[in-house]
Amino acid sequence: DAMVIQNPRYQVTQFGKPVTLSCSQTLNHNVMYWYQQKSSQAPKLLFHYYDKDFNNEADTPDNFQSRRPNTSFCFLDIRSPGLGDAAMYLCATSTGLAGGGEQYFGPGTRLTVT
Amino acid sequence: AQSVTQLDSQVPVFEEAPVELRCNYSSSVSVYLFWYVQYPNQGLQLLLKYLSGSTLVKGINGFEAEFNKSQTSFHLRKPSVHISDTAEYFCAVSEDNYGQNFVFGPGTRLSVLP
Numbered sequence: 001d002a003m004v005i006q007n008p009r010y011q012v013t014q015f016g017k018p019v020t021l022s023c024s025q026t027l028n029h030n031v032m033y034w035y036q037q038k039s040s041q042a043p044k045l046l047f048h049y050y051d052k053d054f055n056n057e058a059d060t061p062d063n064f065q066s067r068r069p070n071t072s073f074c075f076l077d078i079r080s081p082g083l084g085d086a087a088m089y090l091c092a093t094s095t096g097l098a099g100g101g102e103q104y105f106g107p108g109t110r111l112t113v114t
Numbered sequence: 115a116q117s118v119t120q121l122d123s124q125v126p127v128f129e130e131a132p133v134e135l136r137c138n139y140s141s142s143v144s145v146y147l148f149w150y151v152q153y154p155n156q157g158l159q160l161l162l163k164y165l166s167g168s169t170l171v172k173g174i175n176g177f178e179a180e181f182n183k184s185q186t187s188f189h190l191r192k193p194s195v196h197i198s199d200t201a202e203y204f205c206a207v208s209e210d211n212y213g214q215n216f217v218f219g220p221g222t223r224l225s226v227l228p
Contacts, residue, residue, distance in 0.1 A: 004157075006157075040202075040221070040223070041220070041221070042204060042218040042219060042220050042221050043158070043204075043218055045216075088155075090157055090158070092157075092158075096212055097212065098211045098212060099165070099211065099212075100146030100148075100163060100165045100208055100211060101146065101208040101210060101211070101212055101216050102148065102160060102163055103158075103216065104160075105150075105157035105158040105159070106157050107156055107157045108155070108156065108157045110155065
């Protein structure tokens, strides 16, 4: 089945220690998104790629970076995690074509910062 | 820019009872509307979507929603809920056919009680 895969599902890192979360997709979609979701809140968009074009949300902290080396993979790098960065991180994709912009989500990576 | 309101942050309901989760949006243009469900520690899964055509949309798991343009609403309904429907439900709006402006509501926590 075509899908969005996120690894690992659970990640523990230390305060200030860089961490990378990964996302891959077999849907061959043009657009990939990274969201941060804290407890009992809606997902908050951090940034997205339309093909190789990177789009950063205005309020995304500089501590968060992303890479998309090819269509299938996208990475979220947190350079110096703080306690406030503990959250669920969701990767999503969409076709980028006409159709309303439906997004397909991965299972998420829950990040704990100790 | 569009916005989404989900007036009820929590909705408790007994098993086999009907439920309605409310969603209202504001936008100056035509919109595309979505309902997603999120089970604990999982990603978001699409329940249903409205792009055009019939205002009554049927989705997975017995859910349906009705688009009301005059009231700018897209309420989600199910005639008889199950324990397994306990989850967080997010309404989302896109003003762009390509998904470039995709906004989530704050979510409604549905708790189905035995």
